[in-house]
Amino acid sequence: MIEVNNVVKRFDGFAALDGASLSVPAGAVYGLVGPNGAGKSTLIRHLTGIYRQDSGTITIDGQKVWENPELKSRIAAIPDDWYYFLQSSARDMMRFYRGFYPRFSMERYEKLKDIFEIDENRTIRRLSKGMQKQVAFWLAMCCLPDVLVLDEPVDGLDPVMRRQVWGLIMNDVSERGTTVLVSSHNLRELEDVCDHVGIMNHGQVLLERSLAQLQDNMVKMQVVFPDGVSEVPPELPVLHASRVGRIHTLIMRMGAEEAEGRLAAYTPLLADAVPLTLEEIFIYELGGADYAVKDIIL
Numbered sequence: 001m002i003e004v005n006n007v008v009k010r011f012d013g014f015a016a017l018d019g020a021s022l023s024v025p026a027g028a029v030y031g032l033v034g035p036n037g038a039g040k041s042t043l044i045r046h047l048t049g050i051y052r053q054d055s056g057t058i059t060i061d062g063q064k065v066w067e068n069p070e071l072k073s074r075i076a077a078i079p080d081d082w083y084y085f086l087q088s089s090a091r092d093m094m095r096f097y098r099g100f101y102p103r104f105s106m107e108r109y110e111k112l113k114d115i116f117e118i119d120e121n122r123t124i125r126r127l128s129k130g131m132q133k134q135v136a137f138w139l140a141m142c143c144l145p146d147v148l149v150l151d152e153p154v155d156g157l158d159p160v161m162r163r164q165v166w167g168l169i170m171n172d173v174s175e176r177g178t179t180v181l182v183s184s185h186n187l188r189e190l191e192d193v194c195d196h197v198g199i200m201n202h203g204q205v206l207l208e209r210s211l212a213q214l215q216d217n218m219v220k221m222q223v224v225f226p227d228g229v230s231e232v233p234p235e236l237p238v239l240h241a242s243r244v245g246r247i248h249t250l251i252m253r254m255g256a257e258e259a260e261g262r263l264a265a266y267t268p269l270l271a272d273a274v275p276l277t278l279e280e281i282f283i284y285e286l287g288g289a290d291y292a293v294k295d296i297i298l
């Protein structure tokens with residue numbers, strides 16, 4: 001479990017983190033979303049022990065991260081500017097990782113070699129940016145980390161490789177209970193993978209929610225009312241309604257079962273719950289109250 005509590009970090013008087021707090025449960029895939037300069041990378045560098053906060057606390061499984069090599073050996077990270085030794089190949093970097101991560105799995109290294117299809121003896125510097133990122137993933141996945149921290153991880157990867165990489169990560173989440181924190185500019189990018197989302201801006205986490213919390217609270221129904229009912233009955237608590245032909249799409253703040261019950265009273269010809277996107281959930285969750293947050297995620 002990752003706990004960040006009221007963390008402040010200043011650079012020359014400028015607060016890159018200005019009382020940031022977040023909480024990532026064990027085994028969660030937490031998406032940290034925010035625009036350029038929000039403070040995502042700065043927060044991530046604290047989680048990996050690169051920066052030390054001016055104030056506030058940062059713990060993973062109850063232990064402070066700063067100057068805690070034992071804890072850090074259980075955290076793997078892919079920063080936006082992944083570091084490798086200039087003349088090194090993937091194989092050289094693997095040896096370096098092995099020295100630092102006691103659980104480093106050579107078995108996995110050999111297995112993933114087929115997936116990434118990168119010549120392990122080629123100088124990393126000579127690989128394309130996307131290929132370098134693949135090497136970073138390859139090595140991070142071999143560390144068998146308890147916590148995986150990813151800064152804009154799929155930037156530069158082609159769509160097929162994105163899917164492969166997310167497949168590997170999600171496999172680890174379900175089989176090993178890995179906790180993942182992943183940053184992105186774009187909520188859409190995290191749509192299929194995250195079960196928790198935090199929205200960050202100006203050095204603070206403005207709100208965070210679990211997907212379960214959000215989904216239990218909101219439903220999108222496609223409804224065809226019987227002849228004679230052409231408009232959505234006004235007594236239905238609808239957050240948003242749209243219509244194509246006879247099909248009404250209604251978003252309501254309630255669970256699917258309750259919505260089906262309420263709609264049954266009108267004997268609809270069709271009343272199906274359909275999945276909401278994360279983006280839709282956030283927009284309607286915010287209910288028009290906070291335009292600043294909407295601007296951030298859209």
Ligand SMILES: Nc1ncnc2c1ncn2[C@@H]1O[C@H](COP(=O)(O)OP(=O)(O)OP(=O)(O)O)[C@@H](O)[C@H]1O
Pocket residue numbers: 011012015016034035036037038039040041042043185
């Ligand atoms: N080492 C540093 N020295 C001075 N200012 C810094 C430093 N690192 C970050 N900042 C500032 O802190 C703010 C947050 O930067 P950060 O890189 O954390 O944002 P981000 O959310 O990761 O942005 P992006 O999406 O563009 O990567 C920015 O205004 C940045 O200029």
